[in-house]
Structures are given as C-alpha cells and as structure tokens.
Amino acid sequence: MIVARKVRERARIVAAAMLEASPDDLEWTGGTWSVVGDPATGKTMAEIALAAHSDLELPEGVEGHLDAVTVYNPPNLTYPFGAYICVVDVDPGTGQVKVRRFVAVDDCGVRINPTIVEGQIHGGLADGIGMALMQVMAFDEDGNHLGASFMDYLLPTAMECPSWELGETVTPSPTHPIGAKGVGESATVGSPAAVVNAVVDALAPYGVRHADMPLTPANVWRVINGDPFRTDLAIP
Amino acid sequence: MSHGRMHRKEDARFIRGRGNYTDDVHLPGMLYGAILRSPYAHARIVSVDASAAEAHPKVRAVITGQTLAGLGLAWMPTLSRDTQAVLATDKVRFQDQEVAFVVAEDAYSARDALELIDVEYEPLDTVIDARRALDQDAPVIRDNLEGRTDNHVFDWEAGDGERTDALFARAEVTVAQDMLYPRVHPAPLETCGAVADFDKVTGKLTVWCPTQAPHAHRTLYAMVAGLPEHKIRVISPDIGGGFGGKVGIYRGYVCAIVGSIVTGRPVKWMEDRSENLMSTSFARDFHMRGEIAATRDGRIQAIRVKVLADHGAFNGTAQPTKFPAGFFHVFSGSPRRSARARASTWTSSASAWPTAPSCGCTRRARRCCGSPARRRGRVTRPRSPRSSGRSWASPPTTWRWCTATPTRRRSASARTAPARPPSPARRR
Numbered sequence: 048m049i050v051a052r053k054v055r056e057r058a059r060i061v062a063a064a065m066l067e068a069s070p071d072d073l074e075w076t077g078g079t080w081s082v083v084g085d086p087a088t089g090k091t092m093a094e095i096a097l098a099a100h101s102d103l104e105l106p107e108g109v110e111g112h113l114d115a116v117t118v119y120n121p122p123n124l125t126y127p128f129g130a131y132i133c134v135v136d137v138d139p140g141t142g143q144v145k146v147r148r149f150v151a152v153d154d155c156g157v158r159i160n161p162t163i164v165e166g167q168i169h170g171g172l173a174d175g176i177g178m179a180l181m182q183v184m185a186f187d188e189d190g191n192h193l194g195a196s197f198m199d200y201l202l203p204t205a206m207e208c209p210s211w212e213l214g215e216t217v218t219p220s221p222t223h224p225i226g227a228k229g230v231g232e233s234a235t236v237g238s239p240a241a242v243v244n245a246v247v248d249a250l251a252p253y254g255v256r257h258a259d260m261p262l263t264p265a266n267v268w269r270v271i272n273g274d275p276f277r278t279d280l281a282i283p
Numbered sequence: 284m285s286h287g288r289m290h291r292k293e294d295a296r297f298i299r300g301r302g303n304y305t306d307d308v309h310l311p312g313m314l315y316g317a318i319l320r321s322p323y324a325h326a327r328i329v330s331v332d333a334s335a336a337e338a339h340p341k342v343r344a345v346i347t348g349q350t351l352a353g354l355g356l357a358w359m360p361t362l363s364r365d366t367q368a369v370l371a372t373d374k375v376r377f378q379d380q381e382v383a384f385v386v387a388e389d390a391y392s393a394r395d396a397l398e399l400i401d402v403e404y405e406p407l408d409t410v411i412d413a414r415r416a417l418d419q420d421a422p423v424i425r426d427n428l429e430g431r432t433d434n435h436v437f438d439w440e441a442g443d444g445e446r447t448d449a450l451f452a453r454a455e456v457t458v459a460q461d462m463l464y465p466r467v468h469p470a471p472l473e474t475c476g477a478v479a480d481f482d483k484v485t486g487k488l489t490v491w492c493p494t495q496a497p498h499a500h501r502t503l504y505a506m507v508a509g510l511p512e513h514k515i516r517v518i519s520p521d522i523g524g525g526f527g528g529k530v531g532i533y534r535g536y537v538c539a540i541v542g543s544i545v546t547g548r549p550v551k552w553m554e555d556r557s558e559n560l561m562s563t564s565f566a567r568d569f570h571m572r573g574e575i576a577a578t579r580d581g582r583i584q585a586i587r588v589k590v591l592a593d594h595g596a597f598n599g600t601a602q603p604t605k606f607p608a609g610f611f612h613v614f615s616g617s618p619r620r621s622a623r624a625r626a627s628t629w630t631s632s633a634s635a636w637p638t639a640p641s642c643g644c645t646r647r648a649r650r651c652c653g654s655p656a657r658r659r660g661r662v663t664r665p666r667s668p669r670s671s672g673r674s675w676a677s678p679p680t681t682w683r684w685c686t687a688t689p690t691r692r693r694s695a696s697a698r699t700a701p702a703r704p705p706s707p708a709r710r711r
Contacts, residue, residue, distance in 0.1 A: 162288045174526075183465040184565055190324020190409035192378050194468075195557045202470060259463045277463065 053115035125228035142268030152214035155230035171234020177203035179242035316552035317393035321375035341392035348372035367597035376596035379561035384538035413593035450585035454576030466568035473523025476553030
C-alpha cells in the first residue's frame with residue numbers, strides 16, 4: 048500500500064505531462080489524476096500507464112516508468128484484542144460437551160476486507176474448540192505416539208461448531224499506515240480459554256474449580272467424579 | 284470503519300478442484316521418495332543395511348545417515364539455533380524419526396523398498412514427561428551436543444521479577460492455578476512435501492514446496508546444498524493450510540534435494556497423514572503455573588507465570604522472528620508482571636515447533652483471571668485502562684455486530700440429538 052502510493056505519485060508526474068500542467072495542479076479524485084477543479088480532464092491509471100511507456104514527451108530528467116520499491120520497517124507491533132463468550136452444555140452422564148453459542152468480539156483495527164477477517168476468526172474459533180475439547184498428541188511410557196491419525200487426533204468439523212456470532216470494535220492502530228492490525232491468531236488465543244472456562248462454570252455445581260484440556264467426554268466425566276486423569280501438574 | 288467486502292481471487296480454482304498444489308507438480312523423468320522411519324522413540328542405531336533395497340529394480344538411490352554424514356549434511360540448523368538430524372546417524376530420538384530415504388521410479392516401489400532396508404536398533408530408555416526430563420537420572424537425549432549432560436534447553440525471563448514478587452508478598456488476595464496446555468498439531472489438510480529439481484547443466488536448484496517462509500528455506504538450502512542463493516528458486520504454489528506447520532524445513536525436503544543431486548532427476552516426496560502428525564512441528568505442550576495478586580475488590584495488581592515447555596527432540600521454535608512479540612513479552616509488558624519460562628526439551632517426542640508461543644501466555648492469563656472474581660462469588664467490573672495512568676493516543680473505538688443473522692433458538696429436539704458418538708477414553 049505504501050508502495051502503491053509511490054506508484055501513484057509517479058503517475059502524477061506522467062499525468063501532468065499528458066495534461067500539460069504542473070504536477071502541483073493535479074488532484075486525485077475518483078481514481079484519476081485530473082486538473083484541480085476540472086474532473087473531466089481526469090486520466091485513469093490505465094491511460095497513464097499506456098502513455099508512460101509510449102511516445103509521450105516527458106520533462107527533462109523524468110524517467111517514464113511507474114515502478115517503485117519500498118522497504119517497510121514497522122515502528123511497533125500492533126495489538127489486536129477482543130472479548131469472547133462461550134455457552135456450553137455438558138451432559139454429566141457421558142461427559143460430552145457441546146458448544147451452544149459463541150460470541151466473539153474482535154478488535155483488529157481497520158478491517159481491509161471484512162470477509163477475510165471473519166473467515167480468519169471463524170477458522171480460529173473452530174480450531175479453539177478442537178484444542179479445548181478434542182485434541183492432544185499423547186505418548187505412552189515407551190514414547191509410542193498415540194495420536195498418529197485422525198482416528199485419535201480429532202479435527203473439529205461444522206457439526207461441533209455453533210453458528211459463530213461475531214462483533215467488532217475498531218480501534219485503529221496508531222503505528223500502522225492505515226490503522227490495521229493482525230487477526231490471524233487472535234481467535235485461537237481466546238477461544239480455548241473461553242470454552243474451558245465455560246465448561247468449568249457448567250461443572251461448578253460438582254465443586255469443579257479447574258479442568259485441563261482436552262475436555263473429551265472421558266476427561267470431563269472423570270473431572271465430574273473428582274478423579275481427573277492428571278493431578279500431578281506442578282512444575283518442579 | 285472497514286473497507287470493501289471482496290471475494291478472494293483464489294477461491295474459484297480451489298472450489299473447482301483446479302488448485303495447483305505441490306503434489307500436482309509432475310516433471311519429466313520425476314522420481315519419488317519415501318522415508319524409512321524409526322519405530323522406537325529412543326534407540327541407538329547399530330547398523331543400517333540397504334543393499335536389498337538398492338537391488339530393487341525400480342530403486343534409483345538409497346540415502347542413509349552415513350551417506351549424508353559423508354557430505355556433511357547429516358545435521359542441519361533449525362530456526363532456533365539448534366540443529367536437527369536430517370537422517371539419524373548415531374541414534375533416533377523420537378518415534379518416526381527419519382532413518383533412510385529411498386528414491387524410486389514410482390511412489391509404490393519406493394514404499395515397498397523401505398521394507399527391504401534392515402536396521403538394527405538398540406532400544407534406550409525414554410523420557411516423555413517434560414517434568415521428569417530434568418531429573419538427575421533422566422536419559423540425555425541430545426548427547427550428540429558437545430558437553431551436553433541434561434535435557435535443559437534454556438531459561439527465559441521477562442518483566443520485573445523483584446517488583447512482582449514484592450506485590451505478591453503484600454497482596455490482599457492471591458490465586459494460583461497449575462494447568463496443562465496439551466500438545467496439539469496444526470494438522471493442515473495438505474500434508475508437507477516437496478519436489479526438488481537440481482539441474483546439473485545450469486547448476487540451479489528449483490524446489491516446489493508448500494512453505495510459509497520460502498526465503499528462509501532458500502537461505503537454508505543454500506547452506507545445505509553449497510549453492511549461492513541466486514542459483515536456488517523456491518516455489519511455493521497453492522498451499523492446503525499451514526498454520527505454522529509449514530514454516531520449518533523438514534528433513535524430507537533436504538532428502539529430496541540430495542536425491543535429485545545424486546540421481547540427476549527431479550525427486551518428489553509427499554508425506555502421508557501419519558507422517559505429518561508424527562514428525563512435523565507440533566504446538567504448545569506447556570506446563571504452566573499462573574498466579575494473580577489482586578485487591579479484595581478484584582483489581583489485578585500483578586501477574587506471575589511460570590512455564591515448563593517441552594520442545595521435543597530438536598528445538599525448532601519459530602521464536603527468533605517472534606521473540607519481541609511472543610513468548611510472554613506482550614503479556615508481561617507492564618513492570619508489574621513477570622513471566623518466567625523454562626524450556627526443558629529434548630524429550631523423546633517429535634521435534635517441537637511451537638507454532639505460536641505468544642498465544643500460550645495470553646491464554647493462561649485469561650484462565651487465571653477467572654479465579655479472583657469467582658472466589659468472591661460475583662463478577663467484578665475490570666478496572667478501566669484509562670485510570671491506570673497510561674496515555675491512550677489511539678482514536679476512539681467504534682462498535683458493531685458483524686453477523687447478519689443472530690443465532691436461531693434451537694428446538695429442544697435438535698439440542699439433544701448427538702452430533703457424534705463420544706470418543707473412546709484416551710490413555711495418558
């Protein structure tokens with residue numbers, strides 16, 4: 048985008064030669080460079096590009112090309128944030144967890160293409176349900192891998208996912224040229240925590256204060272019965 | 284404020300089955316590679332006899348660790364200044380580790396020939412629990428490293444530890460939680476693989492590979508193949524998902540390159556699903572302890588976290604590029620927070636590439652934040668950032684819903700219908 052702006056400035060010089068005006072007398076309106084106050088004179092980028100590589104007479108010392116290179120060193124990171132809420136139903140007899148609702152409000156600054164942003168969030172939320180409820184790469188004492196196929200290592204599908212409810216806040220990043228921030232990993236950060244917190248909340252009547260992922264039916268059932276698979280979690 | 288909704292340009296070909304993935308690459312004279320993998324998680328390699336495989340009529344080359352060692356290629360760098368074995372030489376360090384590479388006229392012959400390679404192993408004790416990996420008597424996984432006598436990779440600390448400890452010492456309320464973030468895997472729909480084509484006439488190497496970091500790959504291939512970078516072209520065609528798992532350089536890619544150099548023909552290697560799950564980078568596997576110090580009315584004053592991370596047999600975290608952002612730095616930006624991470628690695632499990640280390644800490648914070656409020660029996664309003672003394676230069680926030688239609692209330696019958704039978708109990 049920064050380099051596109053540079054290309055546009057090069058186009059201004061070529062357009063000025065086409066319109067026999069000074070570059071300072073041109074303005075960018077409606078996708079064309081035109082003389083200030085006279086949009087009918089506007090030249091599109093396509094017309095400018097054709098002229099730049101043809102026999103247009105350019106001023107002394109001006110090169111007739113529309114190329115530009117830029118190196119961008121971000122002045123700072125960007126900080127997307129959000130708030131997620133999950134509603135689950137837990138069957139105490141089988142330990143099965145189903146996600147009834149998931150509300151995700153993300154702030155990734157200015158959204159260039161909301162379709163892609165929402166797609167990223169949908170994917171991350173599904174990934175989070177997978178991590179929270181189904182997935183672990185486990186090993187036995189001999190180091191045998193117990194999750195080496197999709198029989199054991201489950202992937203979340205549309206059946207396990209609710210209809211995602213997304214909201215947005217837009218706090219433009221002050222350190223980005225158009226205020227955009229990243230969003231690719233946001234949903235995987237928040238969703239496992241929201242799902243696990245919801246399950247633990249659902250199990251509060253059983254005196255459950257904590258449960259570790261993955262919250263498979265077997266794990267949930269054992270947690271409900273006060274006998275989780277792992278109790279020795281402290282770091283030495 | 285947001286800009287226009289536009290369909291992606293690439294979706295049309297993906298939906299119609301006209302994508303161009305690495306496995307769709309077919310070159311004249313192309314050969315196929317297959318990898319022989321270790322059934323043991325930790326074992327010494329006593330001998331490797333590939334003569335029967337070499338005699339297979341369709342096999343064109345068999346590459347072993349010894350072959351590579353002779354070329355100085357048996358070990359290669361990782362993204363984290365560690366090294367990883369391309370093909371095992373002294374011992375295997377995780378189940379499914381690469382031991383030999385067969386190049387044959389077709390993929391099936393290559394697989395058949397794997398069974399003709401005779402490897403004698405001497406099984407060793409394993410250590411699979413990161414918390415046991417630092418015990419005095421734990422088997423040392425990376426004894427190939429000079430002077431290595433334990434499984435400890437590094438300690439890492441961020442934030443103001445002293446000030447944090449002081450706040451904890453005088454806090455009105457403290458809560459703590461031990462938790463496990465299990466090891467998970469990106470499991471992209473398209474597995475990893477590569478087509479390597481070394482042209483003997485021009486001295487140029489072309490590699491098709493579904494990589495998320497083609498430039499980094501080119502740099503490493505330049506080191507490994509002894510070619511200058513301008514003679515290497517890495518083509519990353521359509522990728523069927525990566526999610527971090529396709530950042531790193533896997534051993535099969537280097538084997539395919541060596542296979543192409545040795546045979547003078549293009550070599551394709553594509554892994555199957557089990558190989559993908561067992562030998563490519565995983566994520567997470569953190570033992571965590573999170574603590575919060577707060578006032579009685581629920582204002583958080585300090586956060587302290589301790590993490591023990593299992594990095595598998597080889598340390599390949601994508602951490603150097605994310606170091607300022609990831610690994611707790613964002614989480615512990617305030618002086619009132621401190622984070623300590625210890626990576627105990629080199630357990631007998633697959634090489635570790637935590638795909639997004641920055642995410643783990645924030646998850647932990649969220650899990651911890653639930654506790655103080657619950658302890659008091661009601662939800663308290665979090666402290667507004669404006670009153671914390673920080674200046675917020677950013678413009679004001681706008682808010683709206685994205686979803687066009689709200690969730691329909693499901694009928695009672697729909698809610699009770701099971702989506703899938705519960706999975707069987709998992710052995711730990």
